[in-house]
Amino acid sequence: MAKTENEKRRSSLFFRFHIDLPLLAGILTLMSLSMFVVYSAGGQNIDMVIRQSIRLGIGLGVMLVVAQISPFTFQKWAPHIFLVGLGLLLAVLLAGDVGKGAQRWLDLKVVKFQPSEIMKLSLPMMMAWFLSNYTLPPNSRNTIMAFIIIAIPTLLIARQPDLGTSILVASSGFFVLFLAGLRYRIILGLLGASIPFVYILWNYLMHGYQKQRVLTFLNPESDPLGSGYHIIQSKIAIGSGGIEGKGYLEGTQSQLEFLPERHTDFIFSVFSEEFGFVGVCLLLATYAFIIVRGMIIASRAQEAFTKLLGGSLILTFFVYLFVNIGMVSGLLPVVGVPLPLVSYGGSSIVTLMASFGMLMAISTNKRLLASN
Numbered sequence: 278m279a280k281t282e283n284e285k286r287r288s289s290l291f292f293r294f295h296i297d298l299p300l301l302a303g304i305l306t307l308m309s310l311s312m313f314v315v316y317s318a319g320g321q322n323i324d325m326v327i328r329q330s331i332r333l334g335i336g337l338g339v340m341l342v343v344a345q346i347s348p349f350t351f352q353k354w355a356p357h358i359f360l361v362g363l364g365l366l367l368a369v370l371l372a373g374d375v376g377k378g379a380q381r382w383l384d385l386k387v388v389k390f391q392p393s394e395i396m397k398l399s400l401p402m403m404m405a406w407f408l409s410n411y412t413l414p415p416n417s418r419n420t421i422m423a424f425i426i427i428a429i430p431t432l433l434i435a436r437q438p439d440l441g442t443s444i445l446v447a448s449s450g451f452f453v454l455f456l457a458g459l460r461y462r463i464i465l466g467l468l469g470a471s472i473p474f475v476y477i478l479w480n481y482l483m484h485g486y487q488k489q490r491v492l493t494f495l496n497p498e499s500d501p502l503g504s505g506y507h508i509i510q511s512k513i514a515i516g517s518g519g520i521e522g523k524g525y526l527e528g529t530q531s532q533l534e535f536l537p538e539r540h541t542d543f544i545f546s547v548f549s550e551e552f553g554f555v556g557v558c559l560l561l562a563t564y565a566f567i568i569v570r571g572m573i574i575a576s577r578a579q580e581a582f583t584k585l586l587g588g589s590l591i592l593t594f595f596v597y598l599f600v601n602i603g604m605v606s607g608l609l610p611v612v613g614v615p616l617p618l619v620s621y622g623g624s625s626i627v628t629l630m631a632s633f634g635m636l637m638a639i640s641t642n643k644r645l646l647a648s649n
Contacts, residue, residue, distance in 0.1 A: 336630035343634025359403035365392035404453035414458025441612035522553030
């Protein structure tokens, strides 16, 4: 007797392991590209490529494990994970390791990590859990409570200080609220309220080096050999790539080491110089494919919690991309956000891959329900 379509899907290896094949294809494309670009940006250091491959492999393992967890388990444990994350953020402020003028790391002897990375996942989970318990769109009371939930971890992370991560965390929470149907008059009111908040932020909350980054963003040529050096060299690299680029391993800004942080935050500049406008378009098309696929998964989810969580995770991925490219292009201040799945690094890769694991769990859970 011939198998039905649902039986064929159930027998699929990818389906049984809760893997969304189109999303996986886009992720693997970026990971493969990361190897080549890190090799070039890292001064053709094969050891750096090996370390990056290990981190990407760990990220894939994390994604696979998270994909096996039911979204209903995420929903059940969301408030508990959020409270643990807040406790770890408080522990960082009280007893965290200080490095490069920032107190972001927690050393547990066995492992050293940034609790703020946990909050990139636990905040959208908490927001989706909270809002899905009520009628949508949220009323005024629930909206105020949601903003309080967002504000607490955001301010704790900004206090470390870590402006880039605080932006990503805040955006992940706000996206849940936006997808829940936040009223436009409230959005307009927030935009109006942001004007006096900018004054408070500048005069009372921002550190001196953060103010300097903003001033450098507005006029990088005011200090071309100091605070403006990164942006100036980055824009030279991007512009000199032209249409087709200078060729792989032929970028002068990176190979002659004019470009600082070229294997991490400014790796997009290296890519742009070597592969030019055509290469950048193909790279952005890959990112667009992943984002569109993520939005399709979120839109097809059958529960409010999974819709809100999935939409927030993929939109936060977009913010990673938007902030990094805007930063290295001189369109945004430098805030230390890596190019997702391409920049050399560890913690951000694991966090992103865990979020993709959640998306895959949402996708396969929806298909399982549909086939029953």
